[in-house]
Amino acid sequence: MEYQVNYINPEIKLSCYEGKLFKTEAAFDDHLLVWLISGETKIIQADESFVFGAGSTFLIPRNQLATIFNYPKDGLPHKAVAMHLSTERLREFYSNTHSTPKSNTGKIIRFKLHPLLESCLASLIPYFEMQQNFPGNIASLKINEAINILRTIDGDIDGVLNNFEEPGKIDLATFMEKNFMFNMPLEKFGYLTGRSLTTFKRDFYNVFHSTPQRWLTKKRLELAHYELAEKNKKPVDIYYEIGFENLSHFSFAFKKQFGYSPSQLLEQKF
Structure with a gap:
């Protein structure tokens, strides 16, 4: 095992x-x-x-x-x-x-x-x-x-x-911009920002004019693009650090977002 x-x-x-x-x-x-x-x-x-x-x-x-x-x-x-x-x-x-x-x-x-x-x-x-x-x-x-x-x-x-405080309601934009790469359930994001799931989704749309799922995917892919293009990292070294569970799903979502795959982006650089 x-x-x-x-x-x-x-x-x-x-x-x-x-x-x-x-x-x-x-x-x-x-x-x-x-x-x-x-x-x-x-x-x-x-x-x-x-x-x-x-x-x-x-x-x-x-x-x-x-x-x-x-x-x-x-x-x-x-x-x-x-x-x-x-x-x-x-x-x-x-x-x-x-x-x-x-x-x-x-x-x-x-x-x-x-x-x-x-x-x-x-x-x-x-x-x-x-x-x-x-x-x-x-x-x-x-x-x-x-x-x-x-x-x-x-x-x-x-x-x-000896600190037993529960998370209070905090600024949603600041928190999400800082923590978007963590692949957590929306309920957890809500709890950590001091909101119920319903309130979290409502506030999220008011702030970002998008659903959490779409915004999170876009932000993670933008970070991946930066890591590949500017830091010369390999797809296998970054996909799990930016919130994707497997390489094939990451590659599919990346190509759908940018029109080319991670490997094609790396080929263009050399």
């Missing part, structure tokens, strides 16, 4: 991927603490990209759009432990802890190597080998241990974990 996920419980999982590449686009409902055991992970956000190698530990903040690529490397599968730090659990944790929340910048947080954090995450591995259900109270202890360790090694982490 190329991709396998073993669960301790719904909040903790071990994933193992042995194929060439595994891609997902996400705006997680929970903060996600990830320990990369082997392989490589590349995360693309609107303003920044990150590459993590084996041994890295990082936090993906909740409600932040990102495209995530997982690769095997050095003959080893992509193997990672992921721990969900849910709003419900964090509310309970901080109910007896004084800290000041801050505005969530949405940036990926990379943690420096620390023996406490490494030991906590490594201690989870034996539990994945258990065949019976893992006791929920012990899983809770492990998650609370991880939160306490993060607070010990990062003086600013409270401001992120």
Whole structure:
């Protein structure tokens, strides 16, 4: 099996991927603490990209759009432990802890190597080998241990974990111009801009005078054209980064939009 996920419980999982590449686009409902055991992970956000190698530990903040690529490397599968730090659990944790929340910048947080954090995450591995259900109270202890360790090694982490604000209504044009390359359901775009799906579609048409689907496709193809023509990138290297699921669909849509295929555009340049 190329991709396998073993669960301790719904909040903790071990994933193992042995194929060439595994891609997902996400705006997680929970903060996600990830320990990369082997392989490589590349995360693309609107303003920044990150590459993590084996041994890295990082936090993906909740409600932040990102495209995530997982690769095997050095003959080893992509193997990672992921721990969900849910709003419900964090509310309970901080109910007896004084800290000041801050505005969530949405940036990926990379943690420096620390023996406490490494030991906590490594201690989870034996539990994945258990065949019976893992006791929920012990899983809770492990998650609370991880939160306490993060607070010990990062003086600013409270401001992120103790922020429980939901997305409010924000400027639609600015958000979409910044995040159009993420292939997310319209419901998610609506939620992240503080709107119901119906309101999102109505406001979108008022702003862009187009349906979301048509506008998103046009913007992604325009970006692809720029990447091909100005940066000499290859179609196979960009289609998945701009919101297309496969190369054939990208090539078909590109030719329909511009009247020539991506390969024909590249041929014209040389």
